[in-house]
Amino acid sequence: MTGIYLAGAILIVILIFANRNKIINNVLLILFGLLQSVFTIYQCSNYKGTDLGYFTSDSLGILFLITLTVVSLPALFHSYLYINRHDESPQSRSVYFAAIVLLITSISAAYLANHIAVVWIFTELTTLSASALIYHHRNKLALEGTWKYVFICAISITFVFIGILFLSLSLSGTGSSDLSYANLMAKSDQLNPFWLRLAFLFIFTGFTAKLGLVPMYTAGVDAKDKAPAPAGALLSSALMNMGFIGIFRFYTVIAQTPLHHWANIVIFVSAILSIFVATVYMTKVVNIKRMFAYSSIEHMGLVMLGIAAGGIGYYAAVLHLILHALVKSSLFFQFNQLYRVFQSKSVAYVGNYFKYNPTGAIVLLIAFISATAMPPSGLFVSEFLIFRALFEGQYIFVLLLVLLLLTIIIWAFAKNIFKILFTPVVGFDDSNVPQINPWESLTQYALLLAAVWLGLNPPEIFVELIRESVILLQI
Amino acid sequence: MIDVLLIVFIITLLYVSIANRIITYVKVLALQGFILFGVTYMQLQEINTLNLVLILLETIVFKAIAVPLFLDHLIKRNNITREAEPYIPNFLSLVITTIIIVVTILLANSVKDENLDKIFFIVALSTLFTGLYFIASRKKIITHVMGYLIIENGVFVLSLAVGNEMPMLVNLGIMLDIFASVLILGIFLNKIGDVFKDVDVDQLSNLKDY
């Protein structure tokens, strides 16, 4: 099935790219949507099955795959609206759609890959497709964003590759040369620690570019800023999850070795620095999209804290990723409507949104509550569990520091969001404000409610899957 | 013999760090391509011939000939000035490169692993860091591209070290090579060259948060 999926997806990509006809494009899009959903359902059905030898549908993969599909269908829908509204040239339209389809495909493949090299290949593909999306507007800034993103990602990919080489070196002592995670787990006790150390360091550093952590988070911010909002939604939700999978699967291997503690320290450093950076810029930026991007960085920092803290933290981290994906994508979708009202990305020129589009404003409000993990939202549960994990691991000072930083972040976030929602902008003439169709916000409500529901009252199976996905770490 | 070639490889790094003119970098890249060709030929004895041929072709055609020519073409097309315009005086960068090499040697010295001959490791790591340093210290974007290519070569050397056990990794390296170079150079050729003539990085630093 995976084969069919990949083949079909590639075919669709090529077809979209090839033809310039609007109708056919949309049809193909719908086809892909169907394909994606069918594929997801199939993967759920053959749980723990392996296709083509390299794709295993394990619980983590399935969880993220479902999240991706749930996010990507609205993403396609919103992209459709977006493209139509900007009456693009057929060429740029087809490039855009082809790229987004390719992005989704490669991300899903990367989720399921059970071999570190395969993950790596699909990571490269995501860079390719993402760069096309970022460059969609074809102006100087977009070009700059693309250039930086591509370059940073290329370097990071190289890092990952070097990491893989070191890994193979550390493996070469054991006589086997199979880099699949299963084998690594099996051989974990014989791996050469020196090479393993370097391997983890490089692989971690490399994947931070996708995951959005210090040190390589930098280009990601520009990318999310420059890409069209629906694409930005994918970049800041599913793509980050992919980066997480890249690190996490290898971390599970490390966790079996004496290097576990060292790896935790590295992750701690990176995570805390990320939250700090997020704090610095959340209080600084006026560009709404960049603000969202930095808040994603903050959340990823929290997630990695959960991983490093261990215990219940693993569970919390995965949960947090999924919920964050839902919430953040809905925020990005909402941004489009916001932009249509005010024609500006800057907080300074945006305000009193409640008056012009109450439905969207309420989305923004709920999304804000969720993104800051205030209690009624689902992320509160995961964040609470992460804090609990930190407490349990006796990282009290880390916890206090993080709480302090988070408070500052919430303050900054609240200031901007409520400015957007309530404070009228001086000299903004609302004569030609477009009437936003409230039904467009439906998907966003759905995503947000899903986030709340999964957080507060998760179904048994969901909890089981998450437990299953971190079972290897419970040592 | 391999060691000799690799040492020459390191010397090229030192040369890059003091070279002034962009065209020199291109030449160095080509030279590195040839060296890699030789190393590959002598190193990868055990893998099957077809794969070996493929790899050799990649090194000789892609690394040694195509990319340098392409770069040359780019330079001419966008008539980029010939000076490299480093931020840091050449002498200093020579020192830094040397330090990098020494440090990598020390690091390699601490490895307790018999089934790897250290020289590969040293060359690879020093190339990697030199390349990174190269990127960080030069002004022109084209030099960034070249720095990246140098890194690629270093990685390729490293992949050769394990090539016999896992030829797949070498292929992956080649793939990365082609992919990244094509992508980056492609963007460079199509867009940046057109949008800004004779780019240096200051024109590409508008996306910032302060």
Added chain:
Amino acid sequence: MLSLVLILIASLFFTGIIIRTKSISSGRKGPGIFQPVKDVWRLFKKGSVYSETTSFVFQIAPVVYFSSVAMAILVVPFGSTKGIISFDGDFIFFAYVLALGKFFSIISAMDTGSSFEGMGASREALYSMFAEPAFFILMGSFALLTGHTSFFGIFSTLHLGSYITYALGIMATFVLVMIAMIENSRMPIDDPKTHLELTMVHEVMILDNSGFDLGLILSTGYLKFAMYGTLIANLYIGELSLLYAIPAFFFIQFAFAVSVGIIESFMARYRMSHNPQFIFALSSVSLLIFLGVLLVLGKFV
């Protein structure tokens, strides 16, 4: 009951004695002892003038003021005989009821919208606020000393038998006298006979009252004096039998009145800006009393 009667009697001549003392000490003959009462009676018979600025507050205030003091008097015991009302913590009630009266007199002064009466009002409010802690701590220390929290309990069991308790008694008397001076706004806090409104405290507050209301206010003043006199007296007549107690009571009232008169004729009023310090000093004195009590009870070990 007894205390009520006695206080009423005492209030009749108390102010008279003060005035008489002052006039004698200034070499005049002076009016009869019952002159103040006559004045009040005259006022009761007069009609009254109200400022057009005022509201019902101005009308009801004197009534409340009077009744609050009357209520406070009901609480005061006489030596070993209970007051009409007596319960644990009644001195709290005492203080707060007086405060109620004060509240109304202040707002009635503000009700006229005059520029002078506000002055008096703010001073009155501030001074009485500063005076209260002294009273409460005094009572607290007596409560600690005697183990009771009602006027009756305290005074009926208060026994000044040792040097240190004498010292306490004297200090307590001083504090009570001074509180009485403040509450009745006499020297050295306030000069009832001054001629410049700017320097008045209590007098300026009642500038606009006339007729019955003024009478009420004046008579309230007399009652207050007698009431505090009784409190002071109670310090000493605790365990005397009525036979001795009543003469002692009148003697103490008399001495109090005379001393007030003497103070007023031989002392100048403090500068307004000095008053708060002085009043707050009372609290410090009462803290000293508290420490003295601790000494008596041997808590210092």
Added chain:
Amino acid sequence: MTYLYSAILFSAITAILFAKSTTKGMVAVSMVFVTSLFSGFIAVPALVGNEYQILLAGTIPFGAVSIKIDALSAWFILVINFTMITGVIYGKSYMKPYARQRTNLTMHWLSYILLHISLILICSVQNAMVFLISWEAMALSAFMLVIFESYKADTLKAGINYLIQSHVSILFLMLGFIFVAVKTGSYDFNAIVEFSHQQPVMAGTVLFLSFFIGFAIKAGFVPFHTWLPHAHPVAPSHISGIMSGVVIKIGIYGILRMVLLINADYTTIGYIILFVSIFSGVYGVALAIIQHNLKKLLAYHSIENIGIIGIGIGIGCIGLGTANELMATLGFMGALLHTLNHSLFKSLLFYSAGNVYQSTHTMSIERLGGLIKQMPHTALLFLIGALAICGLPPLNGFISEFLIYGGIYDWLFSADLISLIIVTFSILGLVLIGGLAIFCFTKAFSIVFLGLNRSPSTSSGNTTSSGSESEMSFWQLFPMYMAAALMIFIGLFPSVFLNLLIKPVALFKSDIVFNPNLPQMGTLDSLHTINWVSAGFILFILAVWGIRKLVNQSKVIATEPTWGCGYCLPSSKIQYTANSFVRTYTKLAKPMLCIEKDETEIEGIFPTKKHYDTHPYDNIERILIDIPLIKVAAVREWFVFLQNGHLQRYILYGIIFIASVIVIPVLIDSFLIILQFLNHL
């Protein structure tokens, strides 16, 4: 029953969503009534002793959720219900002028209902997670209510300030619950009891402190009060009334609940609470006096009253700690009763302030005056509220303060030297609070309602000023009279409420073995005396009043201008102002306060128009909020270079990260080796 309720709730919400803006208020009123009925239906039996308890299945992250309404919860629920009802009735008419802002009103009434429900939930749930959730729901809905006039910049600013600080409070609560959950693995409140029994007392105290800070922020104890004086004034008046009537009381509930649950060293806790409370009380009232914004003044008085309640709790805790039953009883009774009282008179005062605002459109008391002529009802109600908040008999404030005094004086007899000193300070504090409160409210009442109107519109001396001021509608006055009536009732028949309070207080004393041979004061019995004493007092006043009437009938009653000491042209300009009223005090209290003056000297023979403003500031706020924010900004500025748009730097970060991860451990190791070497020398 639950289904019925949720059905009603759902229909109400839909009704509010789609009704037209005049009827929204009506729906909200009825909804609040229904909620109060349902909750009261459970709470009233619970108050007299038969607890209500159910166990819900809950969800996977929460575990089982137990809902329990014991006497304490019941008391608070009833208090909440009453004030919410008066608030909603008042608010319905208060909101009339805003009828055009439809969506805004919808949000407002929805949040009102949500606030009511979440408050009741907080009082009844026994599960940490659900508690936190309802806690934040309360905070958010309160926030939405506060920022009703969100188009005003400072309203939004104050609202966000409040939101963030309540988030900080929730962080502290979270820490506490995490502490418990880590040690016991359960989120149920019983886990806290279990925790405090198995852990050392020290841990219990630490836990309590964490909770205390969390709740203190909500309750507005100094120094955690800084949100309060901003949030209350900017809100619509009925919301201000509710905020300081019940929302901050939830903090008190939390503290009491934790005292119940945590078995810590009660004496220490008591001392801590006592100190904080005395400080809060004095500080609050000291700042209240210098405020010239009526609502802000009232807000600071909320801090003061929270202080008084806190003193009660502190006394109660010390009573538990020293096994002194009467002291405990008096302390907790006083605290609980004062909670009710304060919710009554403070909401009453805020409503009156609302009336004043609606008729004059200003809150600066320097511009007001003489309103008693136009708004006699409001004036009377404000007067009653003022008397009550000053704790003057025969109103309810006196009763609760009397109880607390009783507690302190009772402590006197069982105390050792150190605690005796503390006793004196508590007495001093309480007395000072009382005195200052009187000072403050004489100022507030007389400047706002008495004298002549000071506002420039009617500078001429005539007493009937601009005329725009007028009394409010019946439905706006009715809830205020409700509150006033209840206040007077408590003042006259306290024993009724004391009997109601027996059960809640008994909860605290349940697991303590009290020392029987302590001197017992009859303070409680004396309250029965106070019943008829206060009644008699009122009768006496009426009697004197009657006499006065009789006497004055036959007399000539003239009306003249105010006696101006010879100057017979009284004008609103020459009146005593609020500023001059407190001038002496301000000079005395200067070191403690911080007032910025903005004045222009008068010069020349015919001086032009001059002005003199004072802006009181809160030193603690400056130290705790403003300066740290500046510091944060400064630190931020050091790091903004990170995202500088230069590709090379970005790559440099990567190099630095890798290099440091490789190098730093090596350095550390070598350092350790050198250290060892040095040690072995």
